Amino acid sequence: MNLYLRYFDNEVLVHSVEEALDFLCSIPNIQVTPDLEDDIRNYASSDVFYPKRYKIRPRVYFIVIKTEAATMADFKQKKALRPMVENTVRKENPAVMHLNEEREGWYEGELNFKRVVLIPSSGKHEYRDTHFVVQCKAISGWDCYNRIVDYLKERVDGRSQFPSAKGKNFSFKYLGMWK
Known part of the structure; x- marks a missing residue:
C-alpha cells in the first residue's frame, strides 16, 4: 500500500511510512512529533481507507491518502481506485x-x-x-x-x-x- 501526501503545492507518492516521514521532515512548517509519527504509522497499517487530515495550525492542514497506485500519474488519473465493498455501497432508493x-x-x-x-x-x-x-x-x-x-x-x-x-x-x- 502506498501513501499520497500533500501540503499546499508539495505532494509526493511514497511506498513506506519512513519515506512519508522524510517528506514531512523536509517541510519547514511541519513539526514531526512522536505522536504524529505514531498516528501516521497506525493509519498506514490500519484497514481504514478514507483520507486523513492533520492540522498544522488554524486552517492549515496536510493530508495523507492510502492508494494502490504505483506512480503519481496513476494516482492522478485514478487508475488505482479500490472496488467498493458490497456492504459499504450506498443503498439506492x-x-x-x-x-x-x-x-x-x-x-x-x-x-x-x-x-x-x-x-x-x-x-x-x-x-x-x-x-x-x-x-x-x-x-x-x-x-x-x-x-x-x-x-x-x-x-x-x-x-x-x-x-x-x-x-x-x-x-x-x-x-x-x-x-
Missing part, C-alpha cells in the same frame, strides 16, 4: 430508479416537508414537520411530485421548504390506470 418512468394512471404520493406556521401566542412563525399524502392522476412519479409541490405552494406560506423528489422525504406508488 428503489423508487428513485422509477421516478422518471412514464406510466399514466393514479399515484399515491407522500411528502414530508417543513411548513411555516404562525404561533398565535407569540405572533412569530416556526417550521413544523408536516406529512402530506395525496392520490392524484399523473404520468410519472416525477409528475406526481411536481403536482403535489405545486398544489402545496398555493396553499402554504411561501417560506415553507420542500424536499427533493429523490430524497427520503418523498415516496410514491403507482395505484393503477385511470378510466
Whole structure:
C-alpha cells in the first residue's frame, strides 16, 4: 500500500511510512512529533481507507491518502481506485430508479416537508414537520411530485421548504390506470 501526501503545492507518492516521514521532515512548517509519527504509522497499517487530515495550525492542514497506485500519474488519473465493498455501497432508493418512468394512471404520493406556521401566542412563525399524502392522476412519479409541490405552494406560506423528489422525504406508488 502506498501513501499520497500533500501540503499546499508539495505532494509526493511514497511506498513506506519512513519515506512519508522524510517528506514531512523536509517541510519547514511541519513539526514531526512522536505522536504524529505514531498516528501516521497506525493509519498506514490500519484497514481504514478514507483520507486523513492533520492540522498544522488554524486552517492549515496536510493530508495523507492510502492508494494502490504505483506512480503519481496513476494516482492522478485514478487508475488505482479500490472496488467498493458490497456492504459499504450506498443503498439506492428503489423508487428513485422509477421516478422518471412514464406510466399514466393514479399515484399515491407522500411528502414530508417543513411548513411555516404562525404561533398565535407569540405572533412569530416556526417550521413544523408536516406529512402530506395525496392520490392524484399523473404520468410519472416525477409528475406526481411536481403536482403535489405545486398544489402545496398555493396553499402554504411561501417560506415553507420542500424536499427533493429523490430524497427520503418523498415516496410514491403507482395505484393503477385511470378510466
